[in-house]
Amino acid sequence: MIKRTRKIVEFFIEKALLLSGSVTSIAIILIVIFLFREGMGLFSSPEIEHGYVLALNKENAVQKLNAHQVKDIFDHKITNWSEVGGKSEEIVLFRLDDITNYVSEEELGDDLEHVPQALSKIVSENPGIIAFIPAEYVLKDFNGRTLEERNISLESFFFGKEWYPTSQPAAQFGVLPLITGTLWVSFWAILIALPFGLAAAIYLSELAKPGVRKVLKPIIELLAGIPSVVYGFFGLIVIVPMIQQTFKLPVGETGLAGSIILAIMALPTIITVAEDAMRTTPRAMKEASLALGATHWQTIHRVIIPYSISGITAAIVLGIGRAIGETMAVLMVTGNAAVLPKTILEPMRTIPATIAAELGEAPNGGTHYEALFLLGCILFLITMVISIIVEIITSRQYKQQM
Numbered sequence: 001m002i003k004r005t006r007k008i009v010e011f012f013i014e015k016a017l018l019l020s021g022s023v024t025s026i027a028i029i030l031i032v033i034f035l036f037r038e039g040m041g042l043f044s045s046p047e048i049e050h051g052y053v054l055a056l057n058k059e060n061a062v063q064k065l066n067a068h069q070v071k072d073i074f075d076h077k078i079t080n081w082s083e084v085g086g087k088s089e090e091i092v093l094f095r096l097d098d099i100t101n102y103v104s105e106e107e108l109g110d111d112l113e114h115v116p117q118a119l120s121k122i123v124s125e126n127p128g129i130i131a132f133i134p135a136e137y138v139l140k141d142f143n144g145r146t147l148e149e150r151n152i153s154l155e156s157f158f159f160g161k162e163w164y165p166t167s168q169p170a171a172q173f174g175v176l177p178l179i180t181g182t183l184w185v186s187f188w189a190i191l192i193a194l195p196f197g198l199a200a201a202i203y204l205s206e207l208a209k210p211g212v213r214k215v216l217k218p219i220i221e222l223l224a225g226i227p228s229v230v231y232g233f234f235g236l237i238v239i240v241p242m243i244q245q246t247f248k249l250p251v252g253e254t255g256l257a258g259s260i261i262l263a264i265m266a267l268p269t270i271i272t273v274a275e276d277a278m279r280t281t282p283r284a285m286k287e288a289s290l291a292l293g294a295t296h297w298q299t300i301h302r303v304i305i306p307y308s309i310s311g312i313t314a315a316i317v318l319g320i321g322r323a324i325g326e327t328m329a330v331l332m333v334t335g336n337a338a339v340l341p342k343t344i345l346e347p348m349r350t351i352p353a354t355i356a357a358e359l360g361e362a363p364n365g366g367t368h369y370e371a372l373f374l375l376g377c378i379l380f381l382i383t384m385v386i387s388i389i390v391e392i393i394t395s396r397q398y399k400q401q402m
Helices: 001-046 067-074 097-102 115-125 154-159 174-208 208-221 227-245 255-278 284-289 296-307 311-326 328-333 351-358 368-401
Strands: 052-056 090-095 127-133
Touching: 001 154, 001 368, 090 097, 097 115, 097 127, 115 127, 115 284, 154 174, 174 208, 174 255, 174 311, 174 351, 174 368, 208 255, 227 255, 227 328, 255 311, 255 328, 284 296, 296 311, 311 368, 328 351, 351 368
Parallel strands: 090 127
Antiparallel strands: 052 127
8 A cells, every 4th residue: 555655656746747847848948939039020120210211312322321321420420421422412410300490380380281291392402411200201292212221130230349229210239249248258257267166166075174164165155145236336346446456447347347256156156066066976986096096186186076077067057157147246347338348358248237237228029129139049049059068078078087
């Protein structure tokens, strides 16, 4: 009777675990599918703000402008049509708010019913004009022409160097500075955290006295539970001024500050997971190594680390995931500048920080909203690729040591 009950219980536990694993896997797959579906919608969105057009005089020879050129024109960086392939003529900017500079309010009508005709007249009478106007005001008898509508391209998104998602009339979604900032900050964070983390794990596992380990282990585990905003304040008070004074910089909010904070935040995860993995090494293997004449350090290098390599790999992957995915602390200490950095001592912005800072302001379903979802897709792919690379490297090292 007892055996039968035990088998029934084990059967239900097995099915429950199988169901839990299946539900978790399906949930992850659905999250990835919906994330990519929402993000890929960006490439079917127009470069010019939805519902608006750019109108030119019919005599203007310019046939097309990319989003970067449009931005420079409306930022007064390009002031002559010859700079974009037209004839030498000064560019005249026009927005709908400027209409009263050309016609009186009486000419527009009491209910603004004559606005389309007024816009047609303004465009036809000004050869150098570029008008950013609502598409609904461009009627069939419009005495001008509109630039061809172009969608946001893969090239402009992945290789663009400017991130101005709220710029009008053409938002800039160049993600290269954000990818570069993410990789810079994460790389230096892991470069700092990994040696210290593994060294601390080896010390706690093999060298520390039991009393010392009982004190240090809970403290290290406690550090993992501290909110990231607290680390951010610590960075602002201690790390940022230290970097500014050490390197004689105008500001201390740099990628290096973010890397140091991320390294500190990743250390508890790396130390805890790696130390637990090392302590699973069978005592018999250690004693056999020492009995054969190996020193303590040779045993650590040749026996303990190879045996626990899977746990150490997990520690590295979790540390990288913590570094790449961290948001608030990085947002507070890196300067939050969406520019292409040349060194780690410059302000920069990461992908998670961008999503956290802008998602609340992005209109649901809009171009900016889709761009942020696509950033999430990129972050997912970066993490996955790095995890695969780490797994391949550690597997090769394990085979060589065996």
